[in-house]
Amino acid sequence: MDLQRMILELQKYWSKQGCTLVQPYDVEKGAGTLNPMTFLRSLGPEPWKVAYVEPSRRPADGRYGENPNRLYQHHQFQVVLKPAPANIQEVYLGSLRALGIDPREHDIRFVEDNWENPTFGAAGLGWEVWVDGMEITQFTYFQQVGGIETHVVSVELTYGLERLALYIQDKESVYDLTWIDDVTVGDIFLQQEYEHSKYSFEVSDVSLLFQLFEAYEKEAERALDEQLVFPAYDYILKCSHTFNLLDARGAISVTERTGYIGRVRHLARRCAKVYIEQREKLGFPLLKQKEGGKQ
């Protein structure tokens, strides 16, 4: 099964489970969790079901297109269900069947793995799911987001698409994976991987990045002063990505590091708080819809 089919199958499956399919969010981020469709929507009491593909950028993981497993940008398929349904593990296993993985033919395990993103004040408990020893999904019950205890617990399923495809297509290198027909991941992404690695490690303008960080931070604060959550959140994502670029460049010393992380965390927490306040002011509209008998 090629990557394109995998994505379509997952979309079809989760759509059937009642998820809204949304498109990738167009601001750079290190993980699908940071998409506002997950980060913000998992806050507060409102129900939410969503699925999307997310290209995730991790500058420090770039390997100039030379490493068969590590990428500057990889793809995640992200599912968020809030509240987590009681049969969620069964439903998840159904998605593997949709991808042609019959649990009866393989060794499937839920191995403890607790996920944490201190910068965004997010933490959850759960597992990594193994198929024949290969980790293919991160399965997490959010306990805290933006430093706030989750009111209603969301479950987040993150499939590492390249890794899953390596398994399904039985390939050794991500660049040999077929995206569709005779188009490979290498055809689409190899040059991009090389250039982004070169940029992140060698070329980026450190002093400009520092200025950008400051500017994004200021703008995020200003937007929050105006109670504008979504614009503020975009700038927080930009801060985070800029920090990652600086970090990949080795431009942030140990002592400074904690300071920068703390600044992003402060913004993320503030944003989470304002988001809940705003939703409350609106009377938690999604809660009402549900009670109104829409479902």
Add this chain to the structure above:
Amino acid sequence: MKHQDLLIEIGCEEIPARFVNLGIEQFKKKIAEWLTSRRISFASIDTYATSRRLTVLVREVAERQADFYEEVRGPAKRIAQTEDGEWSKAAVGFARKQGVDLDQLDLREFKGEVYVFAQKHLPGNRTVDELTQGFSEIICGIHFPKMMRWGQDKTRFIRPVRWIVCLFGTEVVPIQFAGVSASRVSEGHRFLGERVSLTKADEYVEALRKQYVIVDIEERQQQIINQLHTIEEKHHWVIPIDPALLEEVTFLVEYPTALYGSFQEEYLSLPKEVLITTMREHQRYFPVTTKDGQMLPFFVTVRNGDEHGIEWVRKGNEKVLRARLQDARFFFEEDLKTPIATSLEKLERIVFQEELGTMSERVRRIESLALQLGKRLNWDETQLIQLKRAAEICKFDLATQMVGEFSELEGYMGQVYAEHLGEDPLVAQAVFDHHLPRHATDKVPQSSLGTVIALADKMDTIVGSFGVGIQPTGSQDPYGLRRRAAGIVQILLQEKWVGIPLDALIQCALDRLEDDGLLQLPRMDVEANIWEFFTLRLKAYMQEHGIRYDVIDAVLASDIAEPRLVVRKAQVLMEQIERETFKLEVEGFTRTANLAAKAGDNPFDRSSLQEPAEHNLMQAFDEAQVRFKQASTQRDPFAMYQSIAQIVPQIHSFFDHVMVMVDDEKVRLNRLALLRDITKLVKQFAAFELIVFASI
């Protein structure tokens, strides 16, 4: 009394393997406590557990609580009864308060006065009703280090609870937890089994077995061991079983099937520990070796299932391991290309502890402390050069990629890399050695270089942490300070390291931290806390080695700068306790010490002694001082003890013939001064007054 077996199964989403034992042990304890507190008798408790269930099967549980009888004394008869023999208002009130009818009151004499007594009788409830009400008390008493919430419920548990089975004999007990009500339906193996309805409690084990769940922990573990043995025998391999890994695997599977796979021989060029760690930490695989311990290009994994599709499973696992080994080899080769100097530069960027600076700063402290120790031990120039180098590079592997991936390989990789990168083999060995001992049963460093650096390293962490106010409290010891202190004690207990007194080690470490401006608390306080801390470690060591607590207190009250001497003194005392005359000796020393407490600070004047017994005591004391000094130079605790024990006859004779507390102040003070000086000597060995004899 009629009884039934009681089955309770808590069905969960996969419980982390490391917490299953913790959960089932608490479950057993809580149910036993609860049954006892509710006066419900039972015979025994069997426990079963897998990654998806925690189960207790309580045998022969009484169908009812035992009845409860109690007699309560009320007011005296003269108040409780009116003149014409009717119950008074006071008696009626008392009966109401106790919840008994008036005919359950009677009169009896108690200590010379007649009182009214209420005979309370509470008939026992049905066990099923009690359990329905009390179950939440049991399950809420089970705690895990990391609890979670799920869905919309506020309940916390280790992982979401999805079903509960509760049968009392054949009857379902409607207990509830986290929005789940108990039934008789359990879940079989996730992929091989089916849902199963149980008719009675005691068919649990067999019914689940039919659904491919081996619920008995030992049985499952034994199956795994047998399967590993079968593979070993068939291929003439050896599969070393790491007990922690075996336990983890036992709790990762409900129906184990061991299978082996292979990897490319080229990876055998990686160091053995790297191969083993990669397989264990990432994949929970058992390694395979020849009979003489050589690694073979195979691994064994335990699948949660049967033989079905086992070729897929083997192939998949081989593929994953290949990628892991590729990574490991990449790290290994990259690390070998990295000069030690480059790694050392990276340590400048690794924070050891915010208030104590970077790793580099810490290494410089370790180096200076180690060199001071080397000089104190009169090491020659060559040794000191080796020591300096070993200390300088002792943490370089922290900056390597392999240790970044597997922190448990710290030290081991250091030695491997240092040797490859051309360091003196003794220096390379010290990079590993100085981490020892890593736990209570670990060996101490084998090399001298490693030992000295181990002492400097551990002491720097302890003194540094205490200096910024980080001290272990209760069960909290995040920096492993107790383990480090115990390590120092373990090292200093060896004869060859008597040249390093504990106080010198502490002082040197403190000096350096003070010079670097890293002490945040007053030095006096830090020092006092550290001494107390080490005293406790020594105490713990001696307790573990069967030394009486009063003997421990007695030797710890003397000078503890040399842990080895302290322990040996305690051992000498333990031998002496058996002797009949020991009690006499302790009495003599104690009496001396008691009077010595009354002495002033006037020097003892030997010319003004009057009685022969005084002279004899002084002479005995003079001799003892010489012998004690000699014995302690030779660090011979038995001779030390003998030298002071020799004064004892003179002490007793002194007390028999000489009056100490005489009116003449000069004479009195002089006699007390003699006793004071004797006590000072004796206390260099132990505070004998702390030794306790059982009264006969």
